[in-house]
Amino acid sequence: MGTLHVLDHPLLQHKLSILRDKNTSVKEFRELVSEICTLMCYEATRDLPVEVVEVETPVAPAKVKKIAGKKLAVVPILRAGIGMVDGFLTLVPSAKVGHIGLYRDPDTLEPVEYYCKLPKDISDRDVYIVDPMLATGGSATAAVQFIKNYGSKHIKLLCILAAPEGIERVRKDHPDIDIYVAAVDDHLNNHGYIVPGLGDAGDRIFGTK
Ligand code: PRP
Numbered sequence: 001m002g003t004l005h006v007l008d009h010p011l012l013q014h015k016l017s018i019l020r021d022k023n024t025s026v027k028e029f030r031e032l033v034s035e036i037c038t039l040m041c042y043e044a045t046r047d048l049p050v051e052v053v054e055v056e057t058p059v060a061p062a063k064v065k066k067i068a069g070k071k072l073a074v075v076p077i078l079r080a081g082i083g084m085v086d087g088f089l090t091l092v093p094s095a096k097v098g099h100i101g102l103y104r105d106p107d108t109l110e111p112v113e114y115y116c117k118l119p120k121d122i123s124d125r126d127v128y129i130v131d132p133m134l135a136t137g138g139s140a141t142a143a144v145q146f147i148k149n150y151g152s153k154h155i156k157l158l159c160i161l162a163a164p165e166g167i168e169r170v171r172k173d174h175p176d177i178d179i180y181v182a183a184v185d186d187h188l189n190n191h192g193y194i195v196p197g198l199g200d201a202g203d204r205i206f207g208t209k
């Protein structure tokens with residue numbers, strides 16, 4: 001069974017508190033989403049395998065650890081997930097980037113696919129799916145399934161905020177994957193919004209409301 005990681009680092013929690021504030025500007029919201037993703041990436045890559053190699057320091061030879069040849073991909077769920085990509089690439093600049101376009105039908109809350117472009121060798125990569133919001137879990141579970149269909153075996157899901165319903169759905173449909181969140185909120189309202197949440201992440205990142 002994959003693990004649910006609720007990241008309670010004070011820096012993350014502080015940034016999240018500003019993100020939730022309805023008076024936070026689009027500019028600041030966008031910057032914070034990116035910074036939060038950097039911190040989440042740091043935690044989610046904690047288990048990357050390392051190998052010991054030797055380098056010459058100016059003083060003496062030293063045995064040092066390097067990441068052992070892992071290839072990574074970050075896959076945002078469009079559109080709000082785009083806001084997390086740069087933050088991830090800050091720490092893993094060599095990661096390839098795939099895109100999965102999904103939107104929630106406002107009536108059924110079911111995800112509708114409209115775009116999918118993944119690195120050709122996605123099945124050889126450790127895949128980190130990023131999306132700020134895990135609400136009903138429909139979008140995340142569909143995105144994980146797409147990537148599994150391409151043969152990927154190592155998939156992690158990074159969401160800033162989650163509802164208990166979304167976590168339960170992903171863990172039921174994809175019990176093998178690790179989930180990283182900065183907070184688990186109380187519940188979903190009748191429109192499928194996380195309560196208390198932070199509103200519509202895509203609109204707040206892109207200033208479309
Ligand atoms: C939001 C969010 C997730 C999804 C979560 O996207 O970014 O992708 O909703 O909801 P779910 O867990 O119930 O599927 P939205 O569909 O609003 O599209 P957008 O990113 O284009 O705004």
Ligand code: URA
Pocket residue numbers: 080133135192193194195197198199200201202
């Ligand atoms: N998508 C959002 O952007 N916010 C929510 O609260 C739920 C889904």
